[in-house]
Amino acid sequence: MSINYLLTWNCKHLANAEKREDIEKTCNEYGYISPVICTPEELLGG
Incomplete structure (x- = not known):
């Protein structure tokens, strides 16, 4: 099972462009495809 999007308001850690x-890389090392990490506003185009 996989997820396509991870919605979060945690911009300090998860939805942080510098940490993306x-x-x-970590997801790939463990054999996973990283989901798109974004805030609800980004997903809805706001």
Whole structure:
């Protein structure tokens, strides 16, 4: 099972552009595809 999007208001840790590459790398190291990490506003285009 996988998820396509991870919605969060946690911009300090999860929805942080500076940390996104590290999160994707870690997911890939464990054999997972990283979901799109964004805030609800970003997903809805606001």
